[in-house]
Amino acid sequence: MDQDGAPRSLTRAKAVILETLATVAEANMWDKIEHNGREVWVLPVTAYGPPVPETVWHYIGYVCRHGADAHLEGQSQRFQELVATFRSEEEAREAGYDEGRRLADGLSGVKG
Template identity: 70%
Template sequence: MWDKIEHDGYEIWVLPVVAYGPPAPGTLFHFIGYVCRHGANAHIAGQSERFQEFAETFHSEDEARDAGYRAGRLLLDKFAKSL
């Protein structure tokens, strides 16, 4: 399920995704996400910036979600003025 936090007036949305096959004990995760202004339509080009991590794996959904939030905050801290 998508989860959201706010950072400096923007929204960071993150979805942990299973890295390999169906969930099972020891399943590893990746994440996908996007950042946008409040009220933006993420499906319209230019209103959001997407990001993902498919190389590194995480041992739980929570780890993947937290890593996604960190990546989103970093993206916003560097590039928020262009969104």
């Protein structure tokens, strides 16, 4: 038992999970822009495994109103591109922003 009364194996498991989450958060950061009164969040993701020089990329993202809790149902509109590939993380991010802007325009009733 640890000092909080939890089994030591549980404490070790929590530490491993927290360490893993910290690593993921550092490696994969969401980026945000604002467009037409909405937030557009994009996360470039590698198509296959960890990044290497010839890595191809996809993106995932969501659009929400400012201050919305995007994790609650109905608070955000999610989108992704997992078929087409991009040659760099930046190219995937920009493609995600473009898709997010189109979606934000549609949600705001702006005709393009």
